[in-house]
Amino acid sequence: MTNYMDKSQQSILEKDAVDSDSLSEKQWRASLWKFLLFSVFGIALFIIPFQWDGKVTILLGVLTDTLQALLGGYVVYVVMALVTTSCIGALAVKVLKPNLRDGSLVKNLFDVNWFWLVTRLLGMVFV
Known part of the structure; x- marks a missing residue:
């Protein structure tokens, strides 16, 4: 029989043992x-x-109404610009495969799966 004890057993058996991985x-x-x-x-x-x-x-409704009042008829163009930018950025990251470091803003925003990208592109074509 061995005296091996894993970390899950250590905290139960030894009350004063400190796990360096815990917060x-x-x-x-x-x-x-x-x-x-x-x-x-x-x-x-x-x-x-x-x-x-x-x-x-609700508060979200008030914020939406306020934004619509500020932008007026330009809401459609702002939304279309956001969707187009996200599609072009995601397509560029998928096709060009730039060397992006983990956790960067560009990687978090535009490195999506192919399903998301295809549905967005189809949505842009059929709208």
Whole structure:
């Protein structure tokens, strides 16, 4: 019989053993606050109704109406520019295969799977 003990057993058997892979208390607390902050933001944005201009709506509806009022008839062009930019960027990354480092903004935005790219291109053709 061996005296081998893996990390999952170590914390149970030895109460004072510290696993170097675990989060420190400061990191854990920061992660908890980040989770709570974005949860409250999501609930306020999507769930909590309130009265605005005589109608009951959510915060996302107010933001959408405000953006539409600011852009007016240009909303269609802004959305088309965003979709076109995302398609051209994704197609360029797939075809040209540039050497992008992991975690870079360009890689996160434009390195998508082929299914997403084909559906976007078909959506642009048939709209």
